[in-house]
Amino acid sequence: MMGVLQKEGQKLVPDALVQLFELRAPETVSMQAMRFTASGNGQPVTFQGLTYEPWAIEAKGFESSNKGSPRPKLSVGNVATMPDGRQLRGIFTALVAQHQGLVGWRLIRRVTHAKFCAGGELESYPEMYPEEIWLINRREGDNGDVITFELRSQLDLAGKKAPGVLVTRYCPAHVVFRGARCGYQGTAMFDARDQPVTDARLEACGKHLNSCKIRDNLANYGGCPGMRRYG
Secondary structure, three states: OOOHHHHHHOOOOOOOEEEEEEEEOOOOOOOOOEEEEOOOOOOOEEEOOEEEEEOOEEEEOOOOOOOOOOOOEEEEEOEEEOOOOOEEEOHHHHHHHHOHHHOOOEEEEEEEEHHHOOOOOOOOOOOOOOOEEEEEEEEEEEOOOEEEEEEEEOOOOOOOOOOOEEOOOOOOOOOOOOOOOOOOOOOOOEOOOOOEOOOHHHOOOOOOHHHHHOOOOHHHOOOOOOOOEEO
16 A cells, blocks of 8 residues: 555656755754755745744755765755844854864754645645654865755764674564654554554554565665574
């Protein structure tokens, strides 16, 4: 069974894509999350009850490749317009100077279609593609007007030693069903035995490969079929 979002993505001419970004500071920094988007034609975008402010953004390099982990680039406007019309230059430069280049700060990328956002024809079904979580790796450039960051995946273990782990063919327990790592946002519901249900109270994930397959969510399956213990 295919969800509304998957059907939209497979249309010959799908609805406009909307990219939403949320920047979160580490727990050691007392600061509210910043939410911004360049997809609202200069207007705020509200999705799943959260409002993303309009901002000049260029995001590229998020696509996976066979050349290793991608290192996307996020360029953001460094000038903010105040409510009285004044322009405040260097807003991100100030954050960088104050918080060690923002290295390790978390950037959450959410992608959906305009019709699922507030004001859209399907706003009551606010589905999105699997949420992506990135970490700021370094500041790559700053010309005063625009500041560019290089990102890395939070799963990028380049230069690090991985501890011994138990790898099984089942999806691990720490992957919470319908959570960020799971990524499933569809409307199709199944029980723990992968049987269709209509009652949300009976919905559960069987933690098997088929559990993701029937939900069109194989890309986010957390298990490794055929593997045992390594490390």
